Structures are given as C-alpha cells and as structure tokens.
Amino acid sequence: MYTTARQLGLQSFIVDLRHLCAHGQELPPTVVLRHTAAHCLEWLRNFYWLPQCESMSNLDAPKLQRKDKAKFQNELAILFEMFDLALECQLKGAQKLKSVSKLKPSAEFNKIRVYCSTRKLKTTREIMDTVVTELGAAVKRQTSSMKDLLDIYMAGILKMNYFLGAGLSHSEDEDLVIEATQGLFRLLAMQGYIENLFVAFVQLTENSNADDERRRGASYWATKMLQTFGMLSRMKRMYKEELDMNSKLKPVDFSTLNKPKISKTMRALLIHSGVDLTLTLVFGECPKKPRSWVFEREFLMNRLGPLNIHSAPVLKGLLPLVVPPLTEQLEDFSKQSNLKLQDINGEQKIITDNQSTDITKNGSHHKPEDTVFGIWSLEKDKNWSICALGVLPTTIN
Template identity: 25%
Template sequence: MALSMRQEGIKQVPWFSLAEWHQVYKQVYSNNVNEQNKGYEMLLVWQARIPKLPVGVDCTLAIMQVCARDREWTPKINNGELPISYENDLCLMYSTTIMRLLNHISNIGHTKQTSLFQIAKQLNIPEWIVNLRHDTAHGHELPSIGVLRIAINILLVWLHKQYWAVEEAKRMEEYLIKKSVKEVQETEEVQDFDDLIELWTSVSLYIHAGYHLVLNVPDLQLKETLQDLRSYAISLLKENSEDMENDIDNYIETANDDIKKDKKYTLETARIVLLSEISRFLNKKSIPGKKDIVCNTLLSSEVFLPSKNMLAIFSKNTENELEKNVLPLDMVEFWKDIIFLLCEKDFMEVLIVKLLELVNNNEVSEEKKLLASLWISSISYSFLKLDIAHSICRTLEYHLEKMQKKLPSKAFELKVKEEVDHIYPHLKCVLWFNLSDTVLSCLTDIKFISKLILNINEFSLKFIVPILELLSSKIDNKSKQLLLNLMNVSIMVPLDKNDINSIECEKIFTLSDLKDDEYLVDTNKVEDEILHFLADKKIRNNYWNFAVATHNWAESPIGLLPWQNDGLEFVNPLNMIVQKYDVSVLDSEILPGIIDMKNVKIHGRINWNNVLRKKKRLKRKQDRRNRNIIMNKALETLKKQK
C-alpha cells in the first residue's frame, strides 16, 4: 500500500516542480553523503513551506535527520571527542523515529486492524521491527545501536518501495502522457501545415500547367478536397469571420468576391484561399517551434528544392541558368507569394539559417546544396533591392517635402520601384518586397557575416556578394574584391582573369605564385634556413610543414611545437576524494542512511498503450499518403505537358 499523497488527501505540495521533487529523491537515495545532506536540507525547506508534509516525505525527513546526526557523532565518540553517553542519545533518537514511523503508517489507507502486528504484516514490514517499537515503549532497555541502524535502513528501503518509487512511476507516467499528447499535437500541427503547403503546391502546379477551373482538374481526390475548402471558406464568410479577411488583404478580396458571387470556382481562387489558410497558421501563437516547423516543411518540398528532372518544369535552359548562379525565374515566381508571407510574418531569418545548415551539411547532395545556396542568393538580392529602395525612398520623400507635394502610398511605391529598376537594371527580375518591410538584421551584422566567411565552402560564393553589399559597415570595392579573391583561393577556385567585373588589385601570393613569378626564389635555400629554427633539427612526421621565421607560434594549438624537444613534462591530475561507498563497504558495515540500491527494485505502472496512441498515428500516416498522391499526380500531369 503506497504512501501516496493522493491517498492522504493532501492537495498542496511543498515542491515547486517535478524536477525539484525528482532531484530530492535522487539525493536522498544517493550513496554520496554530501548529496544526502543536500537532500536532507531540501526536505527541511519543504517542511518550512508546508508544515504538514505527506506521510512518506515526513517519515523520510525523520530518518534523514537521525542518520545525519549518527554520521556526525559516531566518529567523534570513537575518537573520544564526545562522551559515550551520546550513543544512548542516538538510540533514543532512532527509537523515537521508528515509533513515529510505525504510528504514521498505521493511520493511513484502509488498515482497519487493531493490532499493529497485523498492520505490519499487511504492509510487508518485518515483525521484529514492530517488536523494537514495543521494547522502546514498554521495555527496561533500549535496543542496541547496531540493531537500530539495521532497522532504520530497512525502513528507508521500505519507504523507497512504497512511496518514492510509486510516486516516481506516477509522475513519470504523467510526464510521458503529457509529452506524448504534446508530441501528437505538434505532429498534427506539422501535418496540417504540410498538407496546406502540398495542396497549395498542387493547385499552383495545375495553374502552371494551364488549368483554369477546379472542375477541369483530372485528379478527382483533389477536386473533392478543393470543394470542401470552398465550403469551409463560405462558412467563414457567413459567420463574418474577421480572421480570414485580415490575414492577406491584397489576396483575399478577389477570392471573397468570387465565392460570394457564386462564380465558377477557379484554381486561382482555391490557391488564394489556401494562401490565406497558410497565413492563419503562421499567425498562431500556441504552436511551439512554429518557425522550425514551417521552414523544415518548405525545405522538404520536392518543388522548393527540386531534382534536375523536376527543374525542367520551370525552365528548359535550367543548366545554363544554374551555371550563371541564378534560380529559374519561373521557379522564383512560383514561390513568391510564400516568400512574401514568410517575410511579412518574420520567418525569413530562420529560413536563411536552415538553408545555410543545408549548404554546410555533408550528407546532402550537391544538387540540393546548390539550390539552397541560390535561394539564399535570391533572397539576399531581394533584401539588397529593398535596402536600395529605402535609400531612394528617403531621397524622394525629401524632394516631395521640399516641393510641398504628396503622393498616394501606392503611387509613391510605384515611383520608387521605377527608380530602382532604372538605376539598377540587373535587379529588375529580383523579388520586390513591400517598402514597409525591413532588411534582416542578420544580413547586416558583421559578426554573422564574419562567421559565414570563416566557414566558407564552394557554395558560399553563390550568395556572399549581395550579403557583402548589405553590410552595415560598408567596405570599398577594392577591399571587397580582395576578400572575394581570398575566398576563391581558400576553397581552391581558380581566379577568372578575364572577368570584366574584377578590378586591378594586389596579387595574393601562394607557393605556386612564387615559382611562376619573374622574381624566382630558391625554395631549397629557404627550407634550409627554416630548418635552423628547429631545436633538435628533427622532423617528427610527414605532416609537418616548414614555417616561416615570422610565424606567430603563440597562436598555435597546444601541442609539440617544432622547436621543442621530445622530453615534455606533464602535470599530474589532481586526486579528488569523493565520499561514495562501494558495494563491498555496504555489505560489510552498517552505515546509517546508506543502502545498496542494486537490491532495491522499482516496479513501474505505466500504460504504454495510452502513451503511444498508435491508432491515431496510423490515421495521420494514411492522410499523409493521400496528400502525397495528390501532389504526385499534379507533377505527373505537368511533366506530360512539358
């Protein structure tokens, strides 16, 4: 019969969290005396918070108290620092603790027997411990200190089995169930967004293939899904839902008009309604890790990072465009509404970080790395265009204010866009963000960009140019070209001497440059001179390279430096003494409050069927397969027309 606080009817608990309860439990049943003392101190804190502790905690506190006192006094009694009478005091404390514990447990649960011996038998407490209590209350002498220590350790084990382990199992079950429910909810949220993206992608693919009406779509399952979506949108309009109308003002008006006027249901209308639903999802604040969910879903899409065969959907000259380090314009146009949404809802920084992680992941294919780097480039150029637009916007505002003129917001933005396209024609095909948007802080942060440069690979050069332009601390063209040249050298990319955009700059010298230069250097002589810098003139392995005399060895990693001899002295590690008792000590001596946990069994009571919820997960997997079938049909239809 467990000493559960639920059986005791106690609603208040003295611990602030499950983590605190679990920590105290581990400390109380630790063989480390220091840890046990910390557990005892925390039990005292619990008693200060709530004087009427749960029975299991109260009994544990009493045992910890007498054991701590025993461990403190016994060494001093043995050394003669305390009189022998202190041992009798310990016997009194042990006897009182055992008596109180048995009195406590005889008053809980459904123990209605009048005899304490019968209660102890029902609760699996040894009969001789009940006799100790009887001798304490009615005998002429107290039991010996050794017997009392054995009894108190047995009762500590009994408390572990009947209170701490049971409560631990219950709390663990509650935690796992809550965690499972949370994971199921998160999985459902991920699946919902995944379904929305796949439906939106499928509809957009049919539009790209030339289909206009939902009625003409060859996929019956998609038609039924879109009809359900239309019914859902109509129900929202009838309820005068403001949520849907406030999500995407520039998109939803047309869709609402089509739905209200009962026109023929077009794919464009369905696409806009799906876009509004995606926006509603992005607005939800109750979804943990929402930004990661959205970006991971996008990066796993077959159309956002397509294979070579899939790229043919967007362009016939895909290879030429990729060689020029640009994404196909049709592909950027296809995804622009989603990109605008992510920018509006503050998801772009997470998307860029995710794309960078993909570029630096060695397990990802070269094709995906290239596409990810080009997406970073496309997005960075869009923010560069926005940064230029902001600059032109300020200038135009100044001139209009000086002339005492005022333009409507749409006309003003159109004027700024025309000015940007005129001055920077190479940015004309780049996505145009709203003037109200802001440039991502990470793309202007010198620390973030420095990390990009220090961790470059062959794909970094695809997107680093627009990012360098966005730096808050502007650098001149000459320094910028030097930096790009250095990046080319560091990733072993040959410099393009015919590049008309490159400017004259100092050459970056390498060993091959020295040999090819008109001022030839005798490298053998240089190596002989460097060899004199070694202390013992010994090359220890083939991986060492000769360093120049001006090399700063103070910045080298810790290890054997070239001028050092082999005889190095090392500092021996400190020997730390930890008060922890091994099994042999536990078997041979009686230590108060120290028990052998290998003999203590914990029986969990977790219902794993309730935790795993297998049936619901199988249903979600079936829904997922249906969504995949819809998008695959859309892709096949589009491929046939190409």
C-alpha cells in the same frame, strides 16, 4: 530530525547512521551501509514512486505537445505539401486536374483532387494562391505566445522538396519559377518572416550533414533573396535622393510591394533599380516592423568558418549589404568566395569543406595560383594533415 523522520515513516536508525557518516570518527561497516541503502530505496519506492505511478498513465511523446501546437503543425504540413505539389505541376505544365492526373501518382493526385473539390478550385495556380491565403489565416489564428510558431513555419518551408530545387530544375524557365513563388515570399514579408527564412537558407547551405541537392537549392533561394535585398536598398536610396531634392514628393510605403498592385512611384523605383523584374523576387517590408536590408559585419564574419561551395555565392551577395561598408577586406572576401567557385578555362574545381583541388580535363592536379589574402598567404608545401594542433595553415608575407 527524529521528528521529521517519524513524520515521513522512516526508522530512527536512519538518522543515527546519517549522523555517524557525517560527524563520526569512523564510518559504519560497509554491510550496514548496503542494507540501509536497500531499505531506503524500498522506502522511496513505497513513499514516492508507487503513488506517482498510480496517478500517471503512459503517454506517447507527441501527445505531450500542446494540442494547439500539434494542430497548427499538422495544418501547416498539409498546406506546404499542397503548395509543393501544385508548384511541381504548374512548372511541369500540368495546370488542370486532367493533366495533373497523368503527371502525379494516384495518392498525390487524390490529395490535390480533394483539396480542389472542397474549395472549388480548378487550376494549380488557384491552389497555390489559396494555400498562401490559408497560410496567412493559420498564423493569424495562433496566439503570439506560441513559442515554436516560427520554428514550425520555417521547418515546413524547408520540407518542400520540389520548391527547394525548383530554380535549379527549371533554370531555363526561371521566370516561371519566380512568378509561381512570388505570392509565398510576399506573404512571408508581410508576416515579418523574410529575414528568418533567409537565415534558415544560409544555415542549410552551411550544414555539411545535409544533402547536397538541398544545400544547392538553399543557396539558390538565398542568393535570389539577396538580389531583392540589394534592389530594396537601391530603391530606398533613390527615393531619399528624390525626397532631398523635392520635399513635396509623395510618401511611399515599401510594404505595398507585397501586393499585386503598386503605385506609379514604386513602379518607377522598381524599373530604375537595375534588375530584371521577371527574374527577381519582388517583395517589400513588413508594415509593423520596417527595416533596411543590410547586415552587420558580425553576420558576414560568422559565414567564413563554414564557407563552402554552396555558401560561397551567398557570401558574395552579402558583401555589398554589410554595414559598416567593407573597404580593404572586400577584395579578400571576394577572393575566398572565388576560390570556392573557381571554374575557369574548362577547369572545374572540386571542393570539400576541408580541402580543395583543381582537376583539369585530362585528370592532372595542380594548386590554385591565387593564394594571397591580404597580408596572409597559403603555405603550398606543407602536409597539414600531419601537423600539430594549433599550427596555422598560413604564413605572414
């Protein structure tokens, strides 16, 4: 230890003091320890910190990111912003630059004008199609080793404010919303990101810290995606039944649903799937990793804890897609969802994440009659805000 201390430029008394502290029968005086600590700190400063300081330069946090990540993040932010602006203009009837100039403020219009000019585009429909194409190319250019690629992609989608609330703002023209956004969802399906986007929407509906309008928008899109998942499951089931009866039936590729033109067999399956195609997102599976659009029961159970008025429609849409299929629990889960969404006979239910109250038109309050969940029922006469921790707010029938 003396040799090591000498090589490091430390005084030998440091070794002696350390030995006394570790093995001596009495500790050295406090003043000695304090002076030695100050001496050691000065040694650290001269031996480590000053050399490090001389070899480093001040850096801003964003500059510490990998250059390719920062470039990709910036590229996607521009593309998603352009898609959001074009979508708003398209749905508000401003499809050409002359109309756009009257609708959007000068700063946003200039962004659209420059984008159109560099790519020789004339309409908002062309802008959205081009953005989708460039989004696909941007992802292909990135190496699969970029750890944050998917997170950047999902964050970019969720930052599109108008897109998130488009279905709510244009409920009377929902077919136009679906038509305008089909290309984006088909791209995500081709890339294998559809499930990630669905989970991101679900988590946003459950986020009590998020803005209510954003949560409502996320609920809308998650519910729409569930309708498509159900449609795809029915189509696959119908095709399997046909194949069992006719082994010579031509094979179908469900990834072709991500293209504008599809086969006659696929078109027939779509027609018989039982959905209104003008109001349903039509996308297929990823060619590289096809899957059945069902969800494990654990995913459903994880939704019960943060259940609220925004996530309740998502929970109801999940019920038919859970494996193994729900039987006895189906009614209980449906009741829990309905309690969050109850709006019957002119009585609007106002619900927070912690409690629920019915408010009628005349302002009187009453508790919901239906409070039975299988073997459990809600206790109506307890003030749970003053109960001890660990007390269940239910009783067994």
